[in-house]
Amino acid sequence: MKKKNIPIDLLYIPALILLVVFVVYPLIYGVQLSLTNWNGYSPTYKYVGLANYQKMIHDKMFYTALKNTLIYGFGSTALQTILGILYALLLQKKFPGQTLARVIIYLPAMIASLIMGYISYFLVQYNNGAINDIVKLLGGQPVDWMASGKRAVWIIVMINVLQFVGKTMIIMIAGLQGIPDSYNEAASIDGASYPQRLRHITLPLLLPAITTSVVLNLIGGLKLFGIILATTSGGPGYSTHSLSTLINYLYFQNQNAGYSAAVGMFMFLFIMVISTFIRRVLERKVADLS
Amino acid sequence: MKKDKIVSWLKAITAFMLITVHIAPFYILINMSLKSPGERTSRWMPPAKLHIQNYISAMEMGNLLLAIRNTLIIVAASVVIIVMVGAMAAYPLARKVTKKNQLILGFIVGIMMVPQLSILVPLYKEMVSLGGINTYWGVIIVSATFNLPMAIYMYTNFIGTIPRELDEAAMIDGCSHMQVFFRIIMPSLKAITASVVIWTSVGIWNDYQFQLYFLQKPSFRTITLAITTFFTETKTDMGAAAAAAFMVVLPPVILYIMLQKYFVKGAMDSAVK
Amino acid sequence: MRNNRLYAGLLAAGLLAAVSLAGCTSGTQEVQGGKEEETSKAETGTSVLKGEIEIVTNVSEETFHVVNEILVNFMKENPEVKISYTTQGSDYEQLMKARMASNDLPDMFATHGWSVARYSEYLRPLNDQPWYELIEESFLRNIENGKGEIFVLPFNMDQGGIIYNKILLQELGLEIPKNWDEFLAACKLAKEKGWSGVFIAGKDSRQPANLLDIAATTYLISCEDKGYAAQLENGDFDWNNWAPVSQLLMDLKKEGYLNIDSVTCDPVDIPSRMADNSVLFLVSTSPDLIKQAQEINPDASYGMAPIPALSDDYQPAFCGGEREAYGIWKDTKNEELCLAILDYMAQPENVRSVCEASRKRSALKGVNPDLGTVAEDYEAYADVPIYPIFDRVYLPSGMWSTLKTIGSAIIGDEMTVEESVEIMKMDYETLRSQN
Numbered sequence: 001m002k003k004k005n006i007p008i009d010l011l012y013i014p015a016l017i018l019l020v021v022f023v024v025y026p027l028i029y030g031v032q033l034s035l036t037n038w039n040g041y042s043p044t045y046k047y048v049g050l051a052n053y054q055k056m057i058h059d060k061m062f063y064t065a066l067k068n069t070l071i072y073g074f075g076s077t078a079l080q081t082i083l084g085i086l087y088a089l090l091l092q093k094k095f096p097g098q099t100l101a102r103v104i105i106y107l108p109a110m111i112a113s114l115i116m117g118y119i120s121y122f123l124v125q126y127n128n129g130a131i132n133d134i135v136k137l138l139g140g141q142p143v144d145w146m147a148s149g150k151r152a153v154w155i156i157v158m159i160n161v162l163q164f165v166g167k168t169m170i171i172m173i174a175g176l177q178g179i180p181d182s183y184n185e186a187a188s189i190d191g192a193s194y195p196q197r198l199r200h201i202t203l204p205l206l207l208p209a210i211t212t213s214v215v216l217n218l219i220g221g222l223k224l225f226g227i228i229l230a231t232t233s234g235g236p237g238y239s240t241h242s243l244s245t246l247i248n249y250l251y252f253q254n255q256n257a258g259y260s261a262a263v264g265m266f267m268f269l270f271i272m273v274i275s276t277f278i279r280r281v282l283e284r285k286v287a288d289l290s
Numbered sequence: 291m292k293k294d295k296i297v298s299w300l301k302a303i304t305a306f307m308l309i310t311v312h313i314a315p316f317y318i319l320i321n322m323s324l325k326s327p328g329e330r331t332s333r334w335m336p337p338a339k340l341h342i343q344n345y346i347s348a349m350e351m352g353n354l355l356l357a358i359r360n361t362l363i364i365v366a367a368s369v370v371i372i373v374m375v376g377a378m379a380a381y382p383l384a385r386k387v388t389k390k391n392q393l394i395l396g397f398i399v400g401i402m403m404v405p406q407l408s409i410l411v412p413l414y415k416e417m418v419s420l421g422g423i424n425t426y427w428g429v430i431i432v433s434a435t436f437n438l439p440m441a442i443y444m445y446t447n448f449i450g451t452i453p454r455e456l457d458e459a460a461m462i463d464g465c466s467h468m469q470v471f472f473r474i475i476m477p478s479l480k481a482i483t484a485s486v487v488i489w490t491s492v493g494i495w496n497d498y499q500f501q502l503y504f505l506q507k508p509s510f511r512t513i514t515l516a517i518t519t520f521f522t523e524t525k526t527d528m529g530a531a532a533a534a535a536f537m538v539v540l541p542p543v544i545l546y547i548m549l550q551k552y553f554v555k556g557a558m559d560s561a562v563k
Numbered sequence: 564m565r566n567n568r569l570y571a572g573l574l575a576a577g578l579l580a581a582v583s584l585a586g587c588t589s590g591t592q593e594v595q596g597g598k599e600e601e602t603s604k605a606e607t608g609t610s611v612l613k614g615e616i617e618i619v620t621n622v623s624e625e626t627f628h629v630v631n632e633i634l635v636n637f638m639k640e641n642p643e644v645k646i647s648y649t650t651q652g653s654d655y656e657q658l659m660k661a662r663m664a665s666n667d668l669p670d671m672f673a674t675h676g677w678s679v680a681r682y683s684e685y686l687r688p689l690n691d692q693p694w695y696e697l698i699e700e701s702f703l704r705n706i707e708n709g710k711g712e713i714f715v716l717p718f719n720m721d722q723g724g725i726i727y728n729k730i731l732l733q734e735l736g737l738e739i740p741k742n743w744d745e746f747l748a749a750c751k752l753a754k755e756k757g758w759s760g761v762f763i764a765g766k767d768s769r770q771p772a773n774l775l776d777i778a779a780t781t782y783l784i785s786c787e788d789k790g791y792a793a794q795l796e797n798g799d800f801d802w803n804n805w806a807p808v809s810q811l812l813m814d815l816k817k818e819g820y821l822n823i824d825s826v827t828c829d830p831v832d833i834p835s836r837m838a839d840n841s842v843l844f845l846v847s848t849s850p851d852l853i854k855q856a857q858e859i860n861p862d863a864s865y866g867m868a869p870i871p872a873l874s875d876d877y878q879p880a881f882c883g884g885e886r887e888a889y890g891i892w893k894d895t896k897n898e899e900l901c902l903a904i905l906d907y908m909a910q911p912e913n914v915r916s917v918c919e920a921s922r923k924r925s926a927l928k929g930v931n932p933d934l935g936t937v938a939e940d941y942e943a944y945a946d947v948p949i950y951p952i953f954d955r956v957y958l959p960s961g962m963w964s965t966l967k968t969i970g971s972a973i974i975g976d977e978m979t980v981e982e983s984v985e986i987m988k989m990d991y992e993t994l995r996s997q998n
Contacts (some may be wrong), residue, residue: 007467008382008385008386008467009386009391010382011378011379011381011382011467011468011471012378012379012380012381012382012383012394014375014378014379015375015378015379015438016379016394016398018375018431018434018435018438019398019401019435019438019439021435022413022416022431022432022435022436023401023409023436024401025412025416026409026412026413026416027404027408027409027412029409029412029415029416030408030409030412033412039961040411040660040664041659041660041663041664041681042663042684043684043685087308090301090304090305090308091305095298095299095301095305096298096302097305097306097309098305100305100309101305101306101308101309102550103546103547103550104309104312105308105309105312107312107316107543107546108312108315108316109492110492110539110542110543111315111316111319111496111535111539112495112498112514112517112535112538112539113496113498114514114517115517115531115532115535115539116315118528118531119315119319120315122333123314123318124827125824125827125828125829126823126824126827126828127824127828127832128330128332128333129333130314130332130333130334133332133333134334144823144826145827146766146826146827147824147827162311162312162315163315166312212447216440222403223403223405225405225407232766233766233767235765235766235768235826235827235971235975236826236827236971236974236975236977237971237972237975237977237978239975243405244405244407247405247407247408251407251411252656252657252660253964253967254964255961261408264405264407264408267405267408268403268405268408271403272400272403276396276400279399327858327859328838328858328859330838330839330859411664414661414664414665415664418665418667419665502654502657502658503658506619506649506651506658507647507649508649518652518653518654519623519652521652521653522622522623522624522652522653525623525624525834525851526831528831
């Protein structure tokens, strides 16, 4: 007796409903907002058409935030991927301290962004900062690390990497475990050196893991918010703003909700385009290999 | 052999250096939580005497036990929804690869990229009209929905590795889709579910924006909100905030250590398509 | 067997969901005002008040506890009334903006200085209240809009001036500077000794903005014969006259009179840096910092003084404005109850306890709070005029963020004085036309 089979597609309806009601609908409202000059709280506002978008094109602050966002995204992802793979290779086989290392490297990812931000602030602050203490110990002069916008951006990238490299490492370790030992053994019998084996066997077979982690890291890096806010608040001036912190600043500090929504729309499309592109590129490489 | 031993010890030393670097944030956190407000010694130096008062203030002023209870409820309920709805949604997307389903998957993954901030105020307005402010269900639904795309992405990747033959065999025996899902698919998803559970739990445990906006009454106060009570307009009690932050980071850490063995296996299976 | 475990799991999940839902429905939503209020008049003319309302604020600790006590006492005298009083700390402004946007405001809320500039569209005017007469006349203009309407019951007032280090000033052998030239000269001497002349925690852009805002009082307003105040209100102010204010900040930065990490320091560190006894001045509206510094280092002794004058031809002044003040949402369903609460709060003992807890002067007459160490300073300067805080009265709403932008850009070496003048002018005209 064959039971009546409900169409399989029905199974994703609950998810779609939730997503449409609680994400898509507010998003559409955000589009509408971007066409106004609303200040964020007044009951009245005017429609200004595309004025906010025009303003965006000419805004220096916007371009700085855009540039920084790319650095936060790609910089973090590149470092996390390289370090993640290196950590995974290191911690793959058993040796004293392996499990402890795996656990501790992942731990910073558990700390809330707000707190991690303050801890970072205490690392980089000029007066009584932890890093400056070490510099003084080594006989150097303390530096106001975050005073230079360009330097501050990269320091933020490094803090972000420190916090989340554990996540990448975990994915890479899992990926490595999926590579049968026999491949490597056969290759070394044939005379291949470690670097050669790495390049021709390990990395290609690791590509699916790399894809997943790159996509997730990229999205996370492009959306970076909490650490920036806590270490520099976007300063000095506006030199370390990312698109996320800029949106927050415009909305809550600058009372410019309409413009903030316009930047928000841009950010959403921007991230979507970039990550879809990267995903397609990587997935095609994976398909090529299999 | 000797070479292996040397390599092993080199690895141990490198690992030790990495551990030192990565544990620095925690060390500073614990240090701060045990220092009295007046103490202005270096962040690296342990406190002259242990200022346990910070922990007491954290418990009392932050009402930490209540906050932990609230956060546990929210995290537990959200995770259940994420796992159930997410896995269920991933099943057809992984099995029935049509153009429509490809688009839907792309759409869902696209939602991962919406910044929380961009939709915060419209979402708040929507929740007000639905009556969801200052309720558990309001913040649970929103937290769950926001983590769905990532869960669906990971589940879809992983279900692809379960052989179709199992499904087909079960359906020949007369099972409906739902039965195949619950009897065949879900049990094989234990490992990946562990990953989803730990990643979303930590995310919601530490979430700030949604909890701030949707839970304004003190009886609903969650952990992140409890910590912010130490950052006021006029004064900041860093010691108590650090104490609270430390106590609060322990449950996720314990969960992680417990789930670790499933976790590594699970991430692998999702990544290897 | 597998099935049973699975179904058990589902059941548990369902139970958990049910428990959470049950938990939420039992909590009352006090957002929209709740039950109807009834008042019945007894023969002697007193009414019985009933109802549930929500009051929110952003203050914490002492001030919060004191106001909470007042409300608890009110509830004791009116057992049918239930008040939920909460504080949201530093997230208050964000939350209030979201609530205004959704037209979902608490019955009463604190306006922390913004009753006219931001919240007035949502507040019920209160000129008709019995305690209106009690408000200090000189203070009234701080809380009035253009039409003379007030929207809050003010408890205390912010008073801004310079905070100075008594010990360091004595060591330099100087008197408290009476004009900006003396001020800068003092900073120069401080720098030679290795101290910071003026401390700014510039990571928060409100800090440099505060300096500009407070300095503007004596550069532009207290020099009444120049007539700038009227020009600003009429719209024919020549913005080149703003340049000296920006220049002050620029000079402080260029000459190195600010702390080295003025751009990156977080306000969290202010009390401990003050306690180090290496800071000569702060330009601020928070005399509370004096007490905080002393808690860390009892030997740190600071005082509050008026803002230095433009030159010898003028007198120093304070700037002041609304601080802890409560208004009533114009769409509340419990208007009578809220008015009664405000009336109760306006009683002298209650106002006094708030002033003493916050160590700020009273905005109402006939209240004589004991303000501790700052009291001597307030006494010594009892005759110094207090002008309204510059941006709240003389600039269109929204220009506080302009001050923040140019303030942090100037100390970050990213803007010239001329550019800052341009931006002030541009925003002034744009925002004026919007409002």
